[in-house]
Amino acid sequence: MKINKPKHDVNPDLAKERLKCNFNIEEVTNIIDGGKDKTVQRKKIEDIALNNGASLDEVPEECLSIKERYENAVRKSCVYGNLVRNEMLEITGIENFESPVLRRTADAFFKDISPFMLHLGMFVPTLIGQCTPEQTAEWLPKALDMQIIGAYAQTELGHGTFIRGLETTATYNPEKEEFVLHSPTITSYKWWAGGLGKTANHCVVMAQLYTQGKCHGTHLFIVKIRDLDTHMPLPGITVGEIGPRMGFSSADNGFLRFDHFRIPRENMLMKHAKVEKDGVYVKSAKHGKLTYGTMVFIRVTLVSEMSFNISKAATIAIRYSAVRRQTELRPNEPEPQILDYPTQQHKLFICIATAHAFQLTSCWLWNTFQAVLADMKKGNVDTLPELHALSSCLKAVSTSDALSHIEQCRFACGGHGYMLSSNLPFIYSFVAATRTYEGDYTVLLLQTARFLVKASEQAEAGKKLTQTVSYLNRTANADRLNWDNTHEGIIKSFQVIAAGKIGQCVKSIRDRTASGMDYEDAWLMTTVQLVGAAEAHCRAVLLNTYWSEMRKITEASSADVKKVMHQLAVLYLMYWALEKTGDLLKYSSVSKKDLDELQRRYEELLAELRPNAVGLVDAFDLRDEILHSSLGSYDGRVYERLIEEAHKSPLNDEPVNQSFHKYTKPLMLGKL
Ligand SMILES: CC/C=C\C/C=C\C/C=C\C/C=C\C/C=C\C/C=C\CCCCC(=O)SCCNC(=O)CCNC(=O)[C@H](O)C(C)(C)COP(=O)(O)OP(=O)(O)OC[C@H]1O[C@@H](n2cnc3c(N)ncnc32)[C@H](O)[C@@H]1OP(=O)(O)O
Numbered sequence: 311m312k313i314n315k316p317k318h319d320v321n322p323d324l325a326k327e328r329l330k331c332n333f334n335i336e337e338v339t340n341i342i343d344g345g346k347d348k349t350v351q352r353k354k355i356e357d358i359a360l361n362n363g364a365s366l367d368e369v370p371e372e373c374l375s376i377k378e379r380y381e382n383a384v385r386k387s388c389v390y391g392n393l394v395r396n397e398m399l400e401i402t403g404i405e406n407f408e409s410p411v412l413r414r415t416a417d418a419f420f421k422d423i424s425p426f427m428l429h430l431g432m433f434v435p436t437l438i439g440q441c442t443p444e445q446t447a448e449w450l451p452k453a454l455d456m457q458i459i460g461a462y463a464q465t466e467l468g469h470g471t472f473i474r475g476l477e478t479t480a481t482y483n484p485e486k487e488e489f490v491l492h493s494p495t496i497t498s499y500k501w502w503a504g505g506l507g508k509t510a511n512h513c514v515v516m517a518q519l520y521t522q523g524k525c526h527g528t529h530l531f532i533v534k535i536r537d538l539d540t541h542m543p544l545p546g547i548t549v550g551e552i553g554p555r556m557g558f559s560s561a562d563n564g565f566l567r568f569d570h571f572r573i574p575r576e577n578m579l580m581k582h583a584k585v586e587k588d589g590v591y592v593k594s595a596k597h598g599k600l601t602y603g604t605m606v607f608i609r610v611t612l613v614s615e616m617s618f619n620i621s622k623a624a625t626i627a628i629r630y631s632a633v634r635r636q637t638e639l640r641p642n643e644p645e646p647q648i649l650d651y652p653t654q655q656h657k658l659f660i661c662i663a664t665a666h667a668f669q670l671t672s673c674w675l676w677n678t679f680q681a682v683l684a685d686m687k688k689g690n691v692d693t694l695p696e697l698h699a700l701s702s703c704l705k706a707v708s709t710s711d712a713l714s715h716i717e718q719c720r721f722a723c724g725g726h727g728y729m730l731s732s733n734l735p736f737i738y739s740f741v742a743a744t745r746t747y748e749g750d751y752t753v754l755l756l757q758t759a760r761f762l763v764k765a766s767e768q769a770e771a772g773k774k775l776t777q778t779v780s781y782l783n784r785t786a787n788a789d790r791l792n793w794d795n796t797h798e799g800i801i802k803s804f805q806v807i808a809a810g811k812i813g814q815c816v817k818s819i820r821d822r823t824a825s826g827m828d829y830e831d832a833w834l835m836t837t838v839q840l841v842g843a844a845e846a847h848c849r850a851v852l853l854n855t856y857w858s859e860m861r862k863i864t865e866a867s868s869a870d871v872k873k874v875m876h877q878l879a880v881l882y883l884m885y886w887a888l889e890k891t892g893d894l895l896k897y898s899s900v901s902k903k904d905l906d907e908l909q910r911r912y913e914e915l916l917a918e919l920r921p922n923a924v925g926l927v928d929a930f931d932l933r934d935e936i937l938h939s940s941l942g943s944y945d946g947r948v949y950e951r952l953i954e955e956a957h958k959s960p961l962n963d964e965p966v967n968q969s970f971h972k973y974t975k976p977l978m979l980g981k982l
C-alpha cells in the first residue's frame with residue numbers, strides 16, 4: 311500500500327512499534343473501507359482534496375476572530391465545494407453525494423466545521439426524500455450544482471424535541487395559490503439551523519400547515535430567504551446568527567423569523583401529502599411520520615460518523631502514547647512509554663474496537679435502511695417502525711459512547727491533550743453536539759422503548775417478532791440465564807439483560823396502572839427504567855452485530871488479520887460485560903469467580919493487543935492533513951510540532967504586548 315511518506319524522520323519509538331506489528335495493515339484498511347476497490351477510490355478522492363488546497367490555513371483557525379473564522383471557512387468551503395462538484399462526485403457517482411469519503415476529506419479543510427455542511431448533509435437529502443418528481447427536477451440539480459445553498463430549519467427557540475409543538479405557520483391562500491409563512495411568537499423563531507445565519511439563500515422549513523381553516527400538522531416547505539445576487543434577506547425575513555457556542559465555531563447556526571412571508575404553493579414538499587390549488591389537503595403517505603425521513607437518514611449516517619471520530623481520537627492518543635514516556639518504574643531504567651501502562655491500554659484499546667464495532671454496525675444499518683426504502687417504494691411501510699427504533703437507539707448510544715471514549719483519549723494525552731493543536735478538543739466538541747442534535751439521547755431511547763414495550767407484549771402473546779427483537783421470543787419468560795463463559799454466551803446474556811429490563815418496565819407500567827394511575831403517568835414514572843431498557847437492547851444489538859459481521863467479513867482474511875480482528879471483537883464483548891457486572895449478576899447466574907476470570911482474561915487480552923496497537927491505528931489510514939494533530943501525526947514529531955504550533959499564537963507576534971504599557975505597568979507603579 312502506498313503510504314504518504316513523512317517529510318521528517320519518524321520518532322524512533324513509533325518506528326519500533328511499527329516493526330512489532332504482526333498483521334498486514336493494508337488488509338485491515340481494506341476491511342474498514344469495505345473492500346480493496348473502496349480503499350483505492352478513497353485514496354484517489356483524498357489525493358484530489360489534499361492536492362488542491364486542503365490545510366490552507368496560514369494562521370490556525372482557532373486564532374482568528376469569529377468573523378475571520380467564518381469568512382475563512384466560507385473561502386475553504388467554496389474551494390472544497392467546487393472540488394466536490396467538479397471532481398469528487400465524478401468518482402463516487404452523484405447518487406453517493408453523502409459518501410463518508412467526502413465527509414472525511416472535508417476534515418482536511420476544516421478542523422471545526424464547514425458552514426456548507428448542512429447543505430449537503432440535510433438540505434439535499436430532504437429534497438431527495440420529500441419532493442415529488444417535478445419538484446426534484448426543479449430543485450435538486452440546482453442544489454447539487456450549488457447554484458442554491460440550503461439549510462434545514464426545523465428547530466425553534468421554544469421547541470426542538472417536540473416537533474408537533476412547532477409554532478411556525480404556513481397558511482394556504484387559494485386565491486393567490488400561495489402559502490403565507492409566519493412566526494407568531496418569540497418562541498417560534500427558527501433557531502439553530504446550520505448555515506442559515508449568513509450562508510444559505512434557501513432553506514427547508516418545518517411549519518404547521520393550515521388550509522381551509524384546519525391545521526394538518528407539520529409539513530416541509532422550501533423557502534428562498536435571500537436574494538441570489540445581493541444575498542440580502544428578502545422582505546418579510548429576519549435572519550441572523552445565534553452567537554458563539556461550545557463548538558461549531560466556524561459555522562453560522564442561524565435564527566429566522568417570518569413576517570407573513572409568501573411562497574408559491576409548489577414550494578410545499580409534496581411527496582407524502584399535498585394541498586390542491588383549491589386548498590383541499592390530500593395525504594398520500596401510508597405512515598404518519600414520513601416527513602421525519604431526513605432525521606432517520608441522518609441518524610443512520612451518524613453511526614459511521616461516530617466510528618470515524620473515534621478512529622481519529624484513537625489514532626492521536628495511541629501514537630502519542632507510543633512517543634510519550636513518563637515515570638520511572640524501576641530505578642535506573644528508562645521511563646516506559648505510557649502505552650505500556652495497562653490503565654492506558656484500558657482507556658485506548660476499547661476505542662479501536664469501538665471504531666470497528668460502529669463501522670460494521672453502520673454498514674449493516676445502512677443495508678437495513680436501504681431495504682426499508684425499497685419496501686416503502688412498493689407501498690409497504692411495515693418495516694419502518696423497527697428501523698425507527700433501531701436508528702434511534704443506535705444514534706443515541708453511538709454518539710454517547712463516542713463522546714466518552716474521545717474524552718478518555720484526551721485524558722490519555724494528559725495536558726497536551728487539552729491543547730487545541732492536538733485536535734482532541736475539536737473532535738470532542740463536535741461529537742458533544744451529536745449527542746443532542748438530530749434527537750436528544752434520552753428522547754431517542756424513549757422512542758426505542760415504545761417499540762420494545764410493544765414487542766414485549768407481542769412476544770408474551772406468542773407472536774413471532776422481527777429480527778432485531780426476536781430474542782424476546784426466546785427470552786421473554788426466562789428468569790435468569792445460566793452463565794456461559796463464551797463469546798456467544800456474553801451476547802446471549804446481553805439479550806437476557808435487555809429482555810429482563812423490558813419485562814420489568816412492562817410490569818412497572820402494569821402495576822402502576824393497576825393501582826389507579828393513567829397510562830401516561832405510569833409510562834412517565836417508568837421512563838428512567840425505559841431508557842435503561844432501550845440502552846440494554848442497543849448494547850445487545852451492537853454486540854451481536856459486531857460479532858457476527860466481524861466473523862463474516864474476515865472469512866477470507868489471512869490468519870493474522872483474522873486473529874487481531876477477533877481479539878478486538880472479544881475485547882469489546884469483555885469490556886461491556888465488565889462494565890455491566892451489576893446487570894449480569896441480576897439477570898444471569900454469573901458468579902464472582904466467573905467475573906474474576908473474565909477480568910483476568912480481559913487484562914491478558916490488553917497485553918496481547920499491545921504490540922499491534924500502533925499498527926491498528928495506522929490501519930485507519932488517516933492522513934496527517936485529516937488528523938490535524940500535533941500529537942497524532944504519522945512521524946510522531948510531537949514535541950517539535952507543539953513548539954511550532956505555540957509559535958503560531960498571535961500573542962507571540964511581538965515580544966511585549968501593548969497591555970503591559972497600558973495596564974500592567976501602571977498597576978505596578980501604583981498609577982492606575
Ligand atoms: C458544499 C460542500 C462543502 C462542505 C461540506 C462539507 C462536508 C459535507 C460532507 C458531507 C455531509 C455528511 C454528513 C453530515 C452529517 C450530519 C449532519 C450534520 C449535522 C446535523 C445538524 C443537526 C440537524 C438537526 O438537529 S435537525 C433537527 C432534528 N430534530 C430532531 O431530531 C427532533 C427529535 N424529535 C423527534 O424526532 C420527534 O418529535 C419525536 C420522535 C421525539 C416525537 O415525535 P411525535 O411527537 O411526532 O411522535 P410520537 O407521538 O412520539 O410518536 C408517534 C408514533 O410515531 C413514531 N415515530 C416518531 N418518529 C418517527 C420516525 N422518524 N419514523 C417513523 N416513526 C416515527 C413513534 O415511534 C410512534 O409510534 P407508535 O407506534 O405510535 O409508538
Ligand SMILES: Cc1cc2nc3c(=O)[nH]c(=O)nc-3n(C[C@H](O)[C@H](O)[C@H](O)COP(=O)(O)OP(=O)(O)OC[C@H]3O[C@@H](n4cnc5c(N)ncnc54)[C@H](O)[C@@H]3O)c2cc1C
Nearest residue numbers: 462463464465469470471502503504743746747748749752
Ligand atoms: C450544534 C447543533 C446544530 C444543530 N443544527 C440544527 C439544524 O441544522 N436544524 C435544526 O432544525 N436543528 C438543529 N439543531 C437543534 C437540535 O436538533 C435540537 O437542539 C435537539 O433536537 C434537541 O432539542 P432541544 O434543544 O429542544 O432540547 P430539549 O428538548 O429542550 O431537551 C432538553 C432536555 O430535556 C429532555 N427532554 C425533552 N423532552 C423530553 C421527553 N419527552 N422526555 C424526557 N426528557 C425530555 C432532554 O433529554 C434534554 O435533557 C442543532 C443543535 C445543535 C446543538
